[in-house]
Structure formats: structure tokens, C-alpha cells
Amino acid sequence: MLYFLFKRITLLIPTFIGITIVAFSFVRILPGDPVLLMAGERGISDERYARLLAEFGYDRPIWEQYLEYLNDLVHGDFGISLVTKQPVLDEFFSLFPATVELSICALILATVIGIPAGIVAATKRGSFLDQTIMGTALVGYSMPIFWWGLLLIIVFSGILGWTPVSGRISLLYYFPNTTGFMLIDSLLSGQKGAFQSALSHLILPSIVLATIPLAVIARQTRSAMLEVLGEDYVRTARAKGLSDARVVGLHALRNAMIPVITVIGLSVGTLLAGAILTETIFSWPGIGKWMIESIQRRDYPVVQSGLLLIAAIVMIVNLLVDLTYGLINPRIRHQ
Amino acid sequence: MALLNIQNLSVDFKTAGGLFRAVDSVDIACERGEILSIVGESGSGKSVSMLALMGLLPWTAQITADKMEFDGKDLGRMSRRERRKIIGKDISMIFQEPISSLNPCFTVGFQIGEVLKLHLGMDRATRRKRSIELLDLVGIPAPETRLSAFPHQLSGGMNQRVMIAMALAGDPKLLIADEPTTALDVTIQAQILELLVSLQREKQMALILITHDMGVVAETAERVQVQYAGQRVEEQPVLDLFEAPHHPYTSALLAALPERAVGRKLPSIPGVVPGQFDRPTGCLFAPRCSFVKPDCHKGVKRQPAELGHALCNHPIASSGSKTSAAGGAA
Numbered sequence: 293m294l295y296f297l298f299k300r301i302t303l304l305i306p307t308f309i310g311i312t313i314v315a316f317s318f319v320r321i322l323p324g325d326p327v328l329l330m331a332g333e334r335g336i337s338d339e340r341y342a343r344l345l346a347e348f349g350y351d352r353p354i355w356e357q358y359l360e361y362l363n364d365l366v367h368g369d370f371g372i373s374l375v376t377k378q379p380v381l382d383e384f385f386s387l388f389p390a391t392v393e394l395s396i397c398a399l400i401l402a403t404v405i406g407i408p409a410g411i412v413a414a415t416k417r418g419s420f421l422d423q424t425i426m427g428t429a430l431v432g433y434s435m436p437i438f439w440w441g442l443l444l445i446i447v448f449s450g451i452l453g454w455t456p457v458s459g460r461i462s463l464l465y466y467f468p469n470t471t472g473f474m475l476i477d478s479l480l481s482g483q484k485g486a487f488q489s490a491l492s493h494l495i496l497p498s499i500v501l502a503t504i505p506l507a508v509i510a511r512q513t514r515s516a517m518l519e520v521l522g523e524d525y526v527r528t529a530r531a532k533g534l535s536d537a538r539v540v541g542l543h544a545l546r547n548a549m550i551p552v553i554t555v556i557g558l559s560v561g562t563l564l565a566g567a568i569l570t571e572t573i574f575s576w577p578g579i580g581k582w583m584i585e586s587i588q589r590r591d592y593p594v595v596q597s598g599l600l601l602i603a604a605i606v607m608i609v610n611l612l613v614d615l616t617y618g619l620i621n622p623r624i625r626h627q
Numbered sequence: 628m629a630l631l632n633i634q635n636l637s638v639d640f641k642t643a644g645g646l647f648r649a650v651d652s653v654d655i656a657c658e659r660g661e662i663l664s665i666v667g668e669s670g671s672g673k674s675v676s677m678l679a680l681m682g683l684l685p686w687t688a689q690i691t692a693d694k695m696e697f698d699g700k701d702l703g704r705m706s707r708r709e710r711r712k713i714i715g716k717d718i719s720m721i722f723q724e725p726i727s728s729l730n731p732c733f734t735v736g737f738q739i740g741e742v743l744k745l746h747l748g749m750d751r752a753t754r755r756k757r758s759i760e761l762l763d764l765v766g767i768p769a770p771e772t773r774l775s776a777f778p779h780q781l782s783g784g785m786n787q788r789v790m791i792a793m794a795l796a797g798d799p800k801l802l803i804a805d806e807p808t809t810a811l812d813v814t815i816q817a818q819i820l821e822l823l824v825s826l827q828r829e830k831q832m833a834l835i836l837i838t839h840d841m842g843v844v845a846e847t848a849e850r851v852q853v854q855y856a857g858q859r860v861e862e863q864p865v866l867d868l869f870e871a872p873h874h875p876y877t878s879a880l881l882a883a884l885p886e887r888a889v890g891r892k893l894p895s896i897p898g899v900v901p902g903q904f905d906r907p908t909g910c911l912f913a914p915r916c917s918f919v920k921p922d923c924h925k926g927v928k929r930q931p932a933e934l935g936h937a938l939c940n941h942p943i944a945s946s947g948s949k950t951s952a953a954g955g956a957a
């Protein structure tokens with residue numbers, strides 16, 4: 293187990309280096325540069341342009357810039373935003389909880405609905421219910437997120453007026469940012485209606501973000517269940533006289549969860565990608581929206597370090613998933 | 628009164644090509660404390676008939692029976708819930724593939740304990756004690772430490788012992804062993820069989836032993852039922868059957884017995900068991916039978932008990948015929 297962990301962690305290092313290269317070159321390949329974009333419509337004189345560029349160090353050869361960036365990273369320096377002049381790391385951690393809150397809610401939604409839906413579809417294989425669930429999942433899977441988000445806003449915020457359009461909480465409430473998670477902070481504040489407000493802001497973005505993972509989880513659960521239900525040990529469990537609920541919900545599900553957990557873990561990456569769009573649609577102040585805005589401004593340090601941090605988180609989550617995998621699958625644990 | 632009395636059991640599977648009759652009007656009876664062996668080639672419906680009794684067939688199976696009586700209770704008319712109180716307790720079953728028959732995600736102790744809790748309502752400490760006793764009973768060394776083992780950490784033979792321990796947990800009146808040794812090494816096979824027979828004696832339970840292997844039948848069974856293509860073609864006490872088989876199929880099986888050492892599967896009789904689309908009319912064995920007569924293709928009749936209940940128009944009469952049948956089949 294320790295060896296397994298060690299191997300996985302050493303594998304992370306080359307991956308990280310790869311990501312720094314990609315993140316570093318990505319923003320530089322985009323046309324335009326931060327100085328031009330800051331100057332905006334007004335334009336800028338050639339001389340001033342050259343001076344500013346030199347000030348940021350962007351006139352030096354690319355590889356030199358890259359090596360310096362790497363050197364900074366090794367010393368724990370993720371750079372400073374060109375726009376806000378704040379350390380990238382600080383900005384990241386102040387915005388990250390918002391994204392985590394949204395992603396966790398979406399993931400819970402996707403899991404809590406997706407797994408039972410998959411189980412039901414598998415146990416009632418070929419029935420009308422199965423076809424309905426799988427049909428819906430297919431639609432969800434192919435749904436363009438942007439369009440789907442706008443549709444929900446139009447219906448629930450616009451026509452029905454049930455939910456707010458954007459942000460994390462109504463401006464009526466103000467309380468200290470203790471945990472960074474609005475649901476918890478609003479509860480802690482003890483202000484009447486704060487929690488409801490936070491929740492109502494969270495509902496639509498969570499649904500939008502959960503849609504694709506939900507569909508994936510439901511489909512994966514169904515196919516894993518179908519496979520497992522035909523196994524000998526399921527027949528043995530039945531032969532013991534166990535109830536259907538126990539046979540399906542314990543003996544089969546435990547085995548079927550192995551591939552499903554993997555899919556849930558992998559969907560963390562998808563989730564962060566989806567968060568970028570979702571946060572933009574709902575003006576959710578998280579790292580997704582932050583990345584988009586920084587790319588638009590060519591805020592090189594933010595984009596390159598932000599991408600790196602996001603990638604690091606995805607990889608850590610995947611590692612955790614692999615460890616859980618060992619927990620529920622004894623065959624891996626004992627290797 | 629017989630412990631198990633199944634009359635006229637048929638099982639049809641719904642398949643893409645229409646209904647397929649896997650078990651065809653079979654009678655199975657088993658007395659308390661008796662060892663009944665069911666033999667027949669692959670595909671002769673041995674497993675399916677037992678799974679029908681256990682209620683373990685998938686929904687594609689249509690089961691009909693005049694009677695499916697166990698211990699005075701009609702299983703066929705019971706609700707699933709009532710039946711589950713008997714399955715795993717009074718009737719239990721072990722299977723061919725011990726390793727895949729145990730759940731890879733749970734420990735041996737958990738899987739045995741489950742039966743003890745469900746059927747006997749034992750508490751945790753009693754379950755543990757009883758599980759250790761059971762593992763000890765089936766000859767597993769160091770049972771305390773084995774309780775926390777996962778199936779993949781044990782050998783095939785050990786897994787089968789665990790399956791047997793689990794099957795014995797509810798003190799069954801009937802144990803069904805479906806080819807319990809086929810997947811095991813030859814040396815282990817003998818040990819497991821010996822274990823089953825000694826447990827059967829000790830516990831005075833009935834044992835239905837399904838096998839391909841006439842050698843196993845000779846060593847263990849008291850009564851033998853021969854199945855072919857879903858039908859019961861002969862049934863006799865074991866000595867009589869070996870002495871004087873009445874159905875040409877039985878006779879052919881016995882004739883090829885010495886070849887058993889070569890392969891583990893049943894000795895070869897020319898031809899194959901008819902499948903869904905090549906079922907002959909009349910006697911199902913006719914295409915492979917060396918005694919076939921024209922009327923065999925029209926219909927087939929059941930012989931009386933003196934002739935082993937043989938499902939055959941021209942059963943082999945008692946003495947001397949064995950060699951001729953064997954010659955014909957070789």
C-alpha cells in the first residue's frame with residue numbers, strides 16, 4: 293500500500309512539469325498580450341509599450357521566462373496578478389471555496405440521484421422505467437451546458453421567479469467569511485433567511501453542473517450492476533435466502549461501486565471544467581469565473597499558476613479516488 | 628414421506644429463438660439422510676432443475692411442476708418471502724466455482740455470519756463462535772484467523788470448504804452440491820467429496836450430488852438418477868445401476884468409465900446432447916443410440932421400476948447386455 297502510494301506520488305512530478313509547460317505556453321500562444329489589453333481601445337505608444345513589457349519581464353526569451361517561472365514555483369512563489377497586484381495563491385484560495393461548494397453540491401446531487409437511478413434501471417432492465425431513465429441520462433449527457441443553464445434561468449428565475457439569477461447570496465445579508473462555504477457561514481451567522489438565500493442561489497448552478505456527471509454516473513451504475521448481477525456470488529447470496537434488497541443493495545452494489553467510484557473521481561475533472569462555464573453563466577465568484585476573466589485579460593501569472601493549481605487538485609482527487617478504490621476492493625488492497 | 632418430492636418439473640427459457648425446454652417433466656425424490664446423485668452430460672438440465680427448486684432462476688425461466696414438496700411444504704405455492712426462510716437454511720446449495728461463488732468484497736466471517744444472523748438470529752459474539760466451529764468442522768486450519776480472510780486470499784479448495792461451512796450454517800436437511808469438485812485439482816477433489824460424505828453421515832442430512840463423473844457416483848451415492856437433455860432417463864440404486872443399467876445412455880456412460888482417468892469430463896459418447904433447435908421427435912437419445920429402432924423416432928415410453936424407470940422403448944434387459952451396449956457405444 294505504501295509502495296503503491298509512493299509510486300503514484302513520484303508519477304505526479306513529471307505530470308506537474310508537463311502541466312507547467314502547457315499552462316505557460318497556452319496563454320502566450322493566444323494573440324495579444326497583457327499590456328496591449330490593459331491599454332485597451334485607447335492604444336499605447338510604442339515606447340511606453342516596450343517599457344511596460346520590459347517591466348513585466350515579457351521581453352526576454354521565452355525559455356528564460358519559463359525557467360524563472362519554474363524557479364519561482366519551486367520556491368513557493370506562484371506569482372502576482374498583473375491586474376489586481378494580489379498574489380495568485382491568495383486570490384486562488386479566497387475564490388476556491390466558492391467553487392468547492394458548488395462542485396460538492398453538484399457531485400452530491402449527481403451521486404444521490406445517479407446511483408439509485410442506475411440501480412433501478414439495472415434491476416428493471418428493459419422495462420419502461422429503465423428506458424425512461426437511460427433516455428433521460430442520454431439527453432442530460434448531450435446537453436450543452438451553456439444553453440441548459442440559460443434555459444433554467446429563463447424558466448425558474450425569469451418566468452417563475454423562484455430562484456435568483458446570479459451570485460452566491462442576496463446582498464441583504466452580510467456576515468464574516470469564516471469557512472468560505474456560504475451554506476455554513478450563513479448558518480453560523482444566525483441571520484434569519486440567510487441560509488435559505490444561500491441555498492436558493494446554489495440550486496440552479498448545482499443542477500446545471502451536476503447534469504453531465506449525473507448522466508455518466510447513472511449509466512455507469514447501470515452497466516456495472518448488470519454485470520455484477522449475473523455473477524456467481526450474487527446467486528450465492530440469493531441461495532442464502534437473503535432479501536432482494538440486501539442482495540442488490542449490499543452484495544451486488546458493493547462490487548458495482550468499484551467502477552462507479554472511478555467514474556465519480558474522474559468526473560471531478562469534468563466538474564472543474566464544467567464549473568468554468570457554470571460560474572460564468574451564474575456569475576458565481578469561483579475560480580472558474582476567475583480563470584475566464586484572467587484569460588480575457590491575458591493575466592499571464594494568474595492563468596499559468598491557476599491552471600497548475602486546478603490540475604494539482606484534480607490529480608490529488610484522483611489519487612484519493614484510487615486509495616478509496618483500494619478500500620472497497622480488497623483484491624487491490626492486498627496486492 | 629420423502630423429504631423432497633418433485634413431480635413433473637419442467638423449465639422453459641424464453642430465448643430469442645422461442646421457448647427452450649431445459650428441464651422436461653422430471654421427477655426428483657430424495658429421502659431424509661439419503662445421498663442421491665444426478666448424473667448426465669453438460670446441458671442435461673441438472674443445474675437448472677436444482678436452481679428451479681431453490682427459486683434461483685432468472686425471470687426468463689418459466690417453471691411448472693405438479694408438485695414441489697419439501698419437508699411437507701409445497702415450495703411452488705409459497706410466496707418468495709416464505710420461501711426465503713427455507714432457502715439457505717433447510718435447503719442449501721454449493722456450486723461448481725467456489726472462488727467466484729463467494730463475494731470478493733466481504734470476508735469469509737461476514738459471509739458465514741450473514742446466514743447465522745438471518746436464519747438463526749444469533750448475536751455477534753455467538754456468530755463468531757459458531758463460524759469458527761463451522762470452519763473447523765469443514766477442516767479449515769486456524770479458523771479464527773481465516774474469519775477475516777477475503778476469498779481471493781484462499782485457494783479454490785479452501786473456498787469450497789468455506790462454501791460448505793456456509794451451507795451448513797443453518798443446519799440444512801438437504802444439501803445440494805452442484806459439481807462441487809469439477810473446478811478443483813484432482814487431489815483436492817477427493818478430499819472435498821470425502822468431507823461432504825462424512826458431513827452428510829454426521830448430520831444425517833440428505834445430499835443431492837450433481838456430477839459428470841460416474842466414478843464419483845460409484846464411490847458416494849446411494850441412488851442415482853440419470854438425466855439426458857432435460858429428461859430423467861433412468862433411476863436406480865447405485866449398485867443395481869452399475870450392475871444392470873437399463874437405458875442405453877446409462878450403459879454407454881458406464882462403458883466408457885475406465886477412460887475416466889484420461890480426462891475429467893464425461894467419457895465420450897458419439898454425438899452431442901440436442902440443443903434448442905435440433906431436438907429430435909420421439910426419444911431424444913435416439914440419434915446417438917446404438918440400439919435405435921424405427922419406433923424410437925415416433926415416441927418413447929416410461930418403463931416400470933424393475934427396469935429402472937428407463938425412458939426407453941427397448942430397455943436393456945438385466946444380465947449380459949451391458950457388454951453389448953458398451954460395444955455399441957464405443
Ligand SMILES: Nc1ncnc2c1ncn2[C@@H]1O[C@H](COP(=O)(O)OP(=O)(O)OP(=O)(O)O)[C@@H](O)[C@H]1O
Binds near residue numbers: 642668669674685
Ligand atoms: N438462463 C438461461 N437461459 C437460457 N438457457 C439456459 C439458462 N440456463 C441454462 N440454460 C440452458 O439449459 C440447459 C441445461 O443447463 P444446465 O446448466 O442445467 O445443464 P447441466 O446439466 O447443469 O450442465 P453442466 O454439467 O454443464 O453444468 C442448457 O442447454 C443451458 O444452455
Ligand SMILES: [Mg+2]
Binds near residue numbers: 675806
Ligand atoms: Mg450445471
